[in-house]
Amino acid sequence: METTATKHPIIIIKDLYKSFxxxxxxxxxxxxxxxxxxxxxxxxxxxxxxxxxxxxIGLETPDSGTISVMNxxxxxxxxxxxxxxxxxxxxxxxxxxxxDSMSVRENLEFPLRRHTKKFGTIKDTTPLVLEALESVGLAxxxxxxxxxxxxxxxxxxxxxxxxxxxxxxxxYDEPTTGLDPITAKxxxxxxxxxxxxxxxxSIIITHDVDCAKAIANRMILLIDxxxxxxxxYKNLKKSIDPKVQAFFK
Amino acid sequence: MKKYFDNIIxxxxxxxxxxxxxxxxxxxxxxxxxFPPYEFKEILKxxxxxxxxxxxLVGVTGFIIGLVFTLQSRPTLQEFGAVSWMAxxxxxxxxxxIGPIITALICAGRIxxxxxxxxxxxxxxxxxxAMEVSGTNPFNYLVITRILATTLMLPxxxxxxxxxxxxxxxxxxxxxxxxxxxxxxNQVFHxxxxxxxxxxTIKTFFFGFAIGLIGCYKGYYCEKGTSGVGKAANxxxxxxxxxxxxxxxIAVFVTNIFYHM
Numbered sequence: 001m002e003t004t005a006t007k008h009p010i011i012i013i014k015d016l017y018k019s020f021x022x023x024x025x026x027x028x029x030x031x032x033x034x035x036x037x038x039x040x041x042x043x044x045x046x047x048x049x050x051x052x053x054x055x056x057i058g059l060e061t062p063d064s065g066t067i068s069v070m071n072x073x074x075x076x077x078x079x080x081x082x083x084x085x086x087x088x089x090x091x092x093x094x095x096x097x098x099x100d101s102m103s104v105r106e107n108l109e110f111p112l113r114r115h116t117k118k119f120g121t122i123k124d125t126t127p128l129v130l131e132a133l134e135s136v137g138l139a140x141x142x143x144x145x146x147x148x149x150x151x152x153x154x155x156x157x158x159x160x161x162x163x164x165x166x167x168x169x170x171x172y173d174e175p176t177t178g179l180d181p182i183t184a185k186x187x188x189x190x191x192x193x194x195x196x197x198x199x200x201x202s203i204i205i206t207h208d209v210d211c212a213k214a215i216a217n218r219m220i221l222l223i224d225x226x227x228x229x230x231x232x233y234k235n236l237k238k239s240i241d242p243k244v245q246a247f248f249k
Numbered sequence: 250m251k252k253y254f255d256n257i258i259x260x261x262x263x264x265x266x267x268x269x270x271x272x273x274x275x276x277x278x279x280x281x282x283x284f285p286p287y288e289f290k291e292i293l294k295x296x297x298x299x300x301x302x303x304x305x306l307v308g309v310t311g312f313i314i315g316l317v318f319t320l321q322s323r324p325t326l327q328e329f330g331a332v333s334w335m336a337x338x339x340x341x342x343x344x345x346x347i348g349p350i351i352t353a354l355i356c357a358g359r360i361x362x363x364x365x366x367x368x369x370x371x372x373x374x375x376x377x378x379a380m381e382v383s384g385t386n387p388f389n390y391l392v393i394t395r396i397l398a399t400t401l402m403l404p405x406x407x408x409x410x411x412x413x414x415x416x417x418x419x420x421x422x423x424x425x426x427x428x429x430x431x432x433x434x435n436q437v438f439h440x441x442x443x444x445x446x447x448x449x450t451i452k453t454f455f456f457g458f459a460i461g462l463i464g465c466y467k468g469y470y471c472e473k474g475t476s477g478v479g480k481a482a483n484x485x486x487x488x489x490x491x492x493x494x495x496x497x498x499i500a501v502f503v504t505n506i507f508y509h510m
Binding site for chain 2: 054057059082083084086087089091093094095097098099100110111113161165
């Protein structure tokens with residue numbers, strides 16, 4: 001993908017270590033995400049990709065290492081500051097994570113309720129909800145419940161819920177996993193259009209090579225908890241390293 | 250032998266850790282529920298769900314307990330020529346002890362497991378994480394509202410169950426001995442004192458709190474996977490039932506101290 005990235009780092013991860021009991025998942029991982037850039041992190045299942053993303057958003061606490069998001073070191077912040085910062089970071093969950101008991105409208109309204117600092121007091125949320133839904137092409141689903149949506153629609157609504165807070169960064173956790181090839185392609189097109197429209201920076205966690213090819217400005221292969229290799233899609237594909245080649249076969 | 254003792258120590262340690270974590274969870278509830286934002290709409294919604302979902306079950310159970318209790322007690326009272334004490338005995342037993350504890354146990358099964366399963370499945374499907382990453386406080390929205398709702402609704406459910414139990418008892422007396430409604434309830438109100446009603450009602454608030462607290466705790470910290478949801482719902486019922494008896498014992502103990510002062 002053609003890059004529109006500037007060299008202003010928006011996320012800096014340094015020497016990230018994380019273990020669960022005796023299982024070391026991240027073993028000194030490093031990453032820099034520049035403004036407007038899409039970085040794809042690829043790795044085998046269980047290689048710690050999602051854990052890394054959860055550390056960035058503050059859902060997991062790393063054992064050691066630093067994560068700086070928009071010049072704020074996430075592990076040292078108070079909860080209120082983290083909550084404010086989270087309005088700038090969208091997170092698309094692998095399973096969409098829509099709230100079952102709420103309609104699509106309520107799902108989208110929910111994140112708006114606490115962020116009066118960023119949005120002011122919103123009397124009518126409908127225009128914001130509709131704008132987000134239109135961005136993902138599902139304005140007609142506003143009154144549906146999550147159990148009435150297909151897998152692809154759920155993923156789109158989850159993306160709309162992420163967009164409603166107008167984040168500067170979006171973390172995608174396996175955005176195309178579990179979808180049929182056509183819907184997966186639609187999601188990839190959507191991700192690209194969102195990046196162009198909102199000028200977001202993204203970390204995309206995936207093991208879908210087609211997704212990586214379509215969207216990555218830069219790729220990192222996460223093997224054994226570290227950055228095994230880094231580069232553009234073309235460079236990585238040319239690599240003769242068998243561990244790298246295994247991802248492209 | 251050493252292995253046996255090691256296992257016992259392990260179990261005691263795990264139990265104490267669990268008690269500590271539940272206490273910490275309760276502390277967090279008290280720390281956060283006093284301060285805004287207040288989720289009034291969600292509290293009302295939960296009150297409606299919790300009250301409405303259990304109303305039929307509590308009503309039927311209370312009514313049948315009243316019937317059965319009276320039918321079972323009759324032969325013994327007849328032996329002593331004390332059938333006329335039936336209304337007094339039934340009402341005091343129901344109001345002081347049987348009504349609150351049976352209703353609380355039913356609600357532990359009905360509401361506690363429901364909350365455990367609901368929050369557990371939200372945890373497993375990352376809905377709680379999604380709330381957290383959107384910068385809203387899921388503890389405030391999910392836990393505080395449910396604990397407050399169970400604390401407020403359980404006393405009402407107990408009163409409802411008690412009334413139906415006493416009414417059931419009256420029906421048996423009416424059929425067997427043609428006792429009139431006025432006579433029966435006159436005896437009930439004559440024997441009941443505030444010292445019967447107030448402590449029994451106060452303890453139901455604690456019962457409600459325990460049901461909400463354990464249900465939420467087990468759901469909120471549910472293990473991953475669908476089996477985790479089942480375990481959370483099951484553990485919510487088991488732990489709450491045990492805790493209800495402990496609270497009941499403490500309540501009776503404290504009440505007796507005040508009686509003898």
